Amino acid sequence: MTKIAIGVDIGGTNTAVGAVDREGKVLFKTSIKTPQKSENPNGDKGISKKLLSDYIGKLSGVIADAIQTVEGINKDVNITGIGIGAPNGNYYNGSIEFAPNLPFVGIVNFVNLISVKFPDIEVIKLTNDANAAAIGEQIYGGAKNMKNFAMFTLGTGIGSGLVVNGELVYGHDGFAGECGHTMLVPNGRLCGCGSWGHLEAYCSASGMKRTAFELLVKYNTTDSPIADKTYNELDPKMIFDAAEAGDKIALEVFELTGKYLGMGLADTIHHLSPEAIFLFGGITAAGDLIFKPTIDSMNEHLLPIFSKRNIQVLPSELPMGDAAIVGSSALVWKELEK
Amino acid sequence: MTKIAIGVDIGGTNTAVGAVDREGKVLFKTSIKTPQKSENPNGDKGISKKLLSDYIGKLSGVIADAIQTVEGINKDVNITGIGIGAPNGNYYNGSIEFAPNLPFVGIVNFVNLISVKFPDIEVIKLTNDANAAAIGEQIYGGAKNMKNFAMFTLGTGIGSGLVVNGELVYGHDGFAGECGHTMLVPNGRLCGCGSWGHLEAYCSASGMKRTAFELLVKYNTTDSPIADKTYNELDPKMIFDAAEAGDKIALEVFELTGKYLGMGLADTIHHLSPEAIFLFGGITAAGDLIFKPTIDSMNEHLLPIFSKRNIQVLPSELPMGDAAIVGSSALVWKELEK
Numbered sequence: 001m002t003k004i005a006i007g008v009d010i011g012g013t014n015t016a017v018g019a020v021d022r023e024g025k026v027l028f029k030t031s032i033k034t035p036q037k038s039e040n041p042n043g044d045k046g047i048s049k050k051l052l053s054d055y056i057g058k059l060s061g062v063i064a065d066a067i068q069t070v071e072g073i074n075k076d077v078n079i080t081g082i083g084i085g086a087p088n089g090n091y092y093n094g095s096i097e098f099a100p101n102l103p104f105v106g107i108v109n110f111v112n113l114i115s116v117k118f119p120d121i122e123v124i125k126l127t128n129d130a131n132a133a134a135i136g137e138q139i140y141g142g143a144k145n146m147k148n149f150a151m152f153t154l155g156t157g158i159g160s161g162l163v164v165n166g167e168l169v170y171g172h173d174g175f176a177g178e179c180g181h182t183m184l185v186p187n188g189r190l191c192g193c194g195s196w197g198h199l200e201a202y203c204s205a206s207g208m209k210r211t212a213f214e215l216l217v218k219y220n221t222t223d224s225p226i227a228d229k230t231y232n233e234l235d236p237k238m239i240f241d242a243a244e245a246g247d248k249i250a251l252e253v254f255e256l257t258g259k260y261l262g263m264g265l266a267d268t269i270h271h272l273s274p275e276a277i278f279l280f281g282g283i284t285a286a287g288d289l290i291f292k293p294t295i296d297s298m299n300e301h302l303l304p305i306f307s308k309r310n311i312q313v314l315p316s317e318l319p320m321g322d323a324a325i326v327g328s329s330a331l332v333w334k335e336l337e338k
Numbered sequence: 339m340t341k342i343a344i345g346v347d348i349g350g351t352n353t354a355v356g357a358v359d360r361e362g363k364v365l366f367k368t369s370i371k372t373p374q375k376s377e378n379p380n381g382d383k384g385i386s387k388k389l390l391s392d393y394i395g396k397l398s399g400v401i402a403d404a405i406q407t408v409e410g411i412n413k414d415v416n417i418t419g420i421g422i423g424a425p426n427g428n429y430y431n432g433s434i435e436f437a438p439n440l441p442f443v444g445i446v447n448f449v450n451l452i453s454v455k456f457p458d459i460e461v462i463k464l465t466n467d468a469n470a471a472a473i474g475e476q477i478y479g480g481a482k483n484m485k486n487f488a489m490f491t492l493g494t495g496i497g498s499g500l501v502v503n504g505e506l507v508y509g510h511d512g513f514a515g516e517c518g519h520t521m522l523v524p525n526g527r528l529c530g531c532g533s534w535g536h537l538e539a540y541c542s543a544s545g546m547k548r549t550a551f552e553l554l555v556k557y558n559t560t561d562s563p564i565a566d567k568t569y570n571e572l573d574p575k576m577i578f579d580a581a582e583a584g585d586k587i588a589l590e591v592f593e594l595t596g597k598y599l600g601m602g603l604a605d606t607i608h609h610l611s612p613e614a615i616f617l618f619g620g621i622t623a624a625g626d627l628i629f630k631p632t633i634d635s636m637n638e639h640l641l642p643i644f645s646k647r648n649i650q651v652l653p654s655e656l657p658m659g660d661a662a663i664v665g666s667s668a669l670v671w672k673e674l675e676k
Contacts, residue, residue, distance in 0.1 A: 088643065098643060148510045162609065164502050164509070171502070171611025172486045173647065181641050182605040186523060193641050267520040271500065271609045273509025303519050303531050305426065305436060309511060 002077045004070050006063055007329030009129065010034060010086035010110075012101040017062045018325035019070040022333060024140030026322045028069045032058050040103040047105045052113075060117040081123030083331030084110060085132035085324060090174035094126045097175075125331045129153070129324060131168055131177060133316070134161025135334050136327030137278050141317035149274045151316065152179065152265070154281035157192060158200040164272060168334075180204070182267055184260055202260040208283075209234045212253045224249040240286050254289045261290075262297025265313065269298070269306050280316035280323065291315075340415050342408050344401055345667030347467065348372060348424035348448075350439040355400045356663035357408040360671060362478030364660045366407045370396050378441040385443045390451075398455040419461030421669030422448060423470035423662060428512035432464045463669045467491070467662060469506055469515060471654070472499025473672050474665030475616050479655035486612045489654065490517065490603070492619035495530060496538040502610060506672075518542070520605055522598055540598040546621075547572045550591045562587040578624050592627045599628075600635025603651065607636070607644050618654035618661065629653075 002021060009016045011034060018029035035055050040048050063082065071077050088099040094111025096104055111126050118124065127135070134151035137143040143151075147166045153159040158180030162169040169176045180200035181193055188197030189210060201207055212226050212234060221227055225242045226234060226249050242250035265277050283290055291313060299307040318326055340359060347354045349372060356367035373393050378386050401420065409415050426437040432449025434442055449462050456462065465473075472489035475481040481489075485504045491497040496518030500507040507514045518538035519531055526535030527548060539545055550564050550572060559565055563580045564572060564587050580588035603615050621628055629651060637645040656664055 148514075164507050165505065167503065169502050169610060172613040173611055173643075175643050176486075176609065176611035178608040178611075178641055178644075181608050182520075183522070183601050183639060184524070186601060195639055195641070263521050263524060267605060268609065270516040270519050271514065271606065272507060273511055273514035273516075275510040301521060301533055303516055303533070305511075305513050306516075 002074050003080050004077055005080050005329040005332035006066055006082040007325035007327070008059070008063065008082060008084040009132075009324035009328050010084065010096070010102070011129075011324065012087070015059060016325050017059070017066050018322065018329065019066045020326055020329035024136070024319075024326050024330075026319075026326065027073065028066050029322065029325060030062050030065060032062055035103050037101070037103045040105070042105070044105060047103070047108060051103060052108065056113045056117070060114065063114075063118070079121060080336060081121055081125070081332035082114060082118065083132065083328040084114070084124070084126040085129040085328035085331075086110065086126060087128060088175075089126045089128040089131075091125065091127040091131070091168075091170050092174040094124070096126070123332050123335050125335055127168070127170075127331060128159065128175075128177075129327070130159025131161040131170075132327035132331060133159070133280055133318065133323060134163055134177075134278075134327075135168060136318050136323065136330040137316055138163060139330035139333050140326060142278060142314055143276070146275045148272065150179070150265075150268050150272065150277045152261075152277065152279050154203060154261075154279060154283050156205055158204050160268070162268070162272060163274075179264065179268055182264060184263060199260065199264040203257055203264065205236050205283075207260075208236050208239055208253055208257050211256050212239055212249060215249050215252055215256075219249070221249055226250060236283055240289070243286070243289055251289075254286060255293045257283075258290050258293025259297040262294045262299075263301050265294065265298045266301035269302060269311060273306065274311065276312040276314055278314050278316045280318060282320075284315040340412055341418050342415055343418050343667040343670035344404055344420040345663035345665070346397070346401065346420060346422040347470075347662035347666050348422065348434070348440070349467075349662065350425070353397060354663050355397070355404050356660065356667065357404045358664055358667035362474070362657075362664050362668075364657075364664065365411065366404050367660065367663060368400050368404060370400055373441050375439070375441045378443070380443070382443060385441070385446060389441060390446065394451045394455070398452065401452075401456070417459060418674060419459055419463070419670035420452060420456065421470065421666040422452070422462070422464040423467040423666035423669075424448065424464060425466060426513075427464045427466040427469075429463065429465040429469070429506075429508050430512040432462070434464070461670050461673050463673055465506070465508075465669060466497065466513075466515075467665070468497025469499040469508075470665035470669060471497070471618055471656065471661060472501055472515075472616075472665075473506060474656050474661065474668040475654055476501060477668035477671050478664060480616060480652055481614070484613045486610065488517070488603075488606050488610065488612050488615045490599075490615065490617050492541060492543075492599075492617060492621050494543055496542050498606070500606070500610060501612075517602065517606055520602060522601060537598065537602040541595055541602065543574050543621075545598075546574050546577055546591055546595050549594050550577055550587060553587050553590055553594075557587070559587055564588060574621055578627070581624070581627055589627075592624060593631045595621075596628050596631025597635040600632045600637075601639050603632065603636045604639035607640060607649060611644065612649065614650040614652055616652050616654045618656060620658075622653040
């Protein structure tokens with residue numbers, strides 16, 4: 001008997017579905033488009049029932065396909081559950097609540113909607129994407145033997161998942177672990193959430209771009225490849241390539257991003273004293289360029305009782321391309337192994 | 339049968355001992371001097387065995403007195419355990435570790451030392467003072483029915499105790515919950531810990547004094563009662579009295595202290611999404627003067643999912659004078675009720 005969990009990741013552009021075994025191996029995957037806000041005939045006023053039911057219909061269809069496909073490969077398969085990762089996903093009630101980049105206005109109980117379609121599947125759980133990544137790290141990755149750790153996902157935004165005493169921290173309402181929105185610079189840069197100076201405004205992909213342009217302005221640099229890119233063109237990969245080629249501006253972007261991120265990690269350590277912090281996202285491919293300044297800054301800002309412990313900052317061991325579905329599938333094993 | 343827990347609070351100046359019932363009523367209390375760093379013949383090099391054994395002898399004596407006294411009042415009494423609160427107290431191993439203001443250099447296992455003196459008492463637990471306050475709030479105070487909350491103790495320093503899923507967060511090594519040392523202003527004021535810009539440097543008693551003098555400098559104010567105090571004289575009570583009398587500088591000190599504290603509380607909410615945050619310390623007596631700007635700033639810096647929930651910021655319900663022994667005694671009930 002091969003046990004399989006279905007992982008679903010609801011992203012702003014696509015919704016990915018995968019069939020994942022207990023070791024984190026993806027046996028099958030597929031995806032559909034996530035409906036866009038522009039497709040909601042009610043705009044910001046409310047959810048369109050038709051838009052939602054069409055989407056749930058399509059999503060259930062590809063989940064059924066995934067189940068059928070793995071059952072076709074191996075007759076002796078047992079589908080243990082469905083784990084769903086989504087922005088503003090609330091583990092407690094199974095809802096996506098007020099997700100700014102999705103067309104599901106208000107509170108939509110996805111677990112109920114999917115349960116109706118799969119009445120025989122007992123475990124259907126939902127959480128936000130960064131929490132799913134943290135559980136993925138615990139079930140399949142580098143945190144297998146850890147009881148206290150944090151996961152930071154660095155991308156368009158910054159997400160986080162916090163594990164205390166072996167359990168994910170959901171807090172009073174299910175929304176704990178929003179470390180991307182902790183304060184870094186009072187009255188600093190505008191954050192995507194509408195507030196100011198949050199960590200996300202400095203260490204996300206656009207945060208790095210903002211730092212690069214800030215440095216061009218500071219030094220009035222003209223002989224950097226970054227000075228030949230428009231604000232809308234520049235992305236972290238270009239900054240990385242420039243840094244690899246020795247460009248001073250790009251190198252300082254990594255230095256500063258690490259400095260900022262290290263301060264953020266120090267705040268999380270002062271809260272939770274984790275064994276390790278995992279970083280997930282394309283930026284981790286830059287290796288020492290980002291890890292060294294991050295760790296140096298983190299230790300510089302820690303109380304001595306923490307800095308002398310050399311708390312590890314590690315790259316996530318989740319597979320980059322499949323991390324979202326793998327992380328979501330981990331919710332199922334986590335639930336079964338409680 | 340009346341059940342009694344002994345609470346011990348090891349402070350920099352005094353060590354207080356109390357006998358406390360399950361409702362938090364202090365039936366008897368006493369105290370001895372805590373030995374000072376200047377009394378340690380080995381200086382910073384190591385602990386003096388004699389100094390330590392003299393202190394443990396005296397401390398055990400007053401604990402025995404407390405037990406005898408309550409047994410004298412009521413024959414039908416049951417001593418359930420001893421709870422100890424101490425700076426840098428480590429719950430996991432019962433040690434006080436590298437406490438900067440105590441003469442016990444290095445790591446000293448207090449629970450072992452006290453256990454030897456009271457072999458019949460099974461529950462002897464130690465944690466840091468702010469954690470003890472949080473447990474006190476949960477056992478006796480306003481957090482009785484809460485599973486997720488935070489306690490901030492505002493005094494000479496800023497301590498914190500974090501409760502997640504009903505349990506105090508100790509982290510990997512026992513030292514979680516040092517929110518006073520989260521970053522408020524990068525490269526800001528020197529903190530007592532040696533790092534820069536931490537919350538404690540802005541919202542502790544001396545933080546308020548620093549803000550007051552910063553404002554005198556900013557406005558070059560001469561007609562404030564604060565301008566007639568020396569840097570070494572000014573304390574939060576004087577600032578409070580001046581604010582009550584309408585002094586603009588003093589009013590702005592409270593406004594700014596609340597603004598800073600609100601940012602710190604927002605960071606904790608972004609980590610843990612608590613139901614409420616409790617504030618403990620003399621400053622809470624200032625009421626709206628401190629609570630209003632704190633709550634306003636907290637909400638201003640929160641993600642909308644949190645700010646619309648109106649997370650409560652409440653004064654601790656622990657009795658101000660006895661809070662330390664009451665909090666420490668709560669460790670015993672918490673342990674017994676696990």
